[in-house]
Amino acid sequence: MRADAARNREAVLQAAGLLFDSADDPAAVSMDDVAAAAGVGKGTLFRRFGDRAGLIRALYELRAERMAEESEAEGGGDGAADDPVDALVRAMDALLRFKIENRALSRALESLGGGSPYTNAAYGHWHGRVTALIAEARGPEAADFLAHALLAAVRSDLVDHLADWPDARLKAGVEELVRSVCGRGA
Amino acid sequence: MRADAARNREAVLQAAGLLFDSADDPAAVSMDDVAAAAGVGKGTLFRRFGDRAGLIRALYELRAERMAEESEAEGGGDGAADDPVDALVRAMDALLRFKIENRALSRALESLGGGSPYTNAAYGHWHGRVTALIAEARGPEAADFLAHALLAAVRSDLVDHLADWPDARLKAGVEELVRSVCGRGA
DNA sequence: ACGTTAAACGGACCGATGGTCCGAATCGTA
């Protein structure tokens, strides 16, 4: 990849990140806006990312990677010998925090049309992980659907709708949900 | 309301219903399409329903009402002396069926942008009902959030994503989820 | 250094869509 291409790619990602982060409604961030903020022509933008969905996906995956690194780094000991329910609670909590910290971007991703929340590498990853933990905790019976249900409970527009709840209440709700689903609450 | 206005309103609702029902992607149904199919000018369409969201909401509420009537009618005896968990299972099952039968329309409603799935009379109604049943079944602790979570599990795009599952599997999954959340599985 | 070439640039341009406007047509009423 040519040097200017790489430079522009970075500029676009950074500009788009700022725009989405400071937007209430992700739909209000137009491709023209992104191009202008990045100091780049529209042609460049679309050649690099294909379309709006591609840009949003790229940005989302960038942040997801960053989160994965962070949580891995702070995971420290990692104590693999751990209750799957606790592991699931921690995973869901991390996901919830991610959704809160990336409200607008997550909403942008989930509202792309065409079942996009599910046609997504990150979703597949999470669903696999949650399914495995549920299967471990309560058997594989309906683990597949239950995993979808858990993930649906932290969908960004729901989190957004509950934006005036204190974070702790949301977190407690999610934990309660996870423990209930895993077979034995408290 | 003038007679022609009422007639046109009906024509629009019926045409829009047909169009959404036969569409795979609700976004592919344009306001022009609706106006043309209803044999009405665009001005009429927008004056009556305000905007696209208004039309979709009107249509959705129409169907929701129809479903409410039907389920009430067939509810028959109504046996109020009933386990709240069973009642909740039945309610969620009805909602799931509604989402399946109105796939495109539900998706249209849920993908309006601006937290629209939640800014909706029907959602408030369902959430209240589910919250009450959960509170009755397992206490009012996190009932509010758990109700949101249950409703999220039957969101139309998830149902759509799982379209190739047999209906029975979906139904079983929802029932399993409800019973788990209500405190005691099986 | 310099010329060559393939790649990237950028913004004018396009088609579609949601939404507006206003002269024409129509309904209800006296």
Next chain:
DNA sequence: TACGATTCGGACCATCGGTCCGTTTAACGT
């Protein structure tokens, strides 16, 4: 039937995602 209020309808507008192509520029061989 005549008249005023209401509604109709489609031409019109702004915006947005996406394309196109003449121009620029980075990379590399000589």
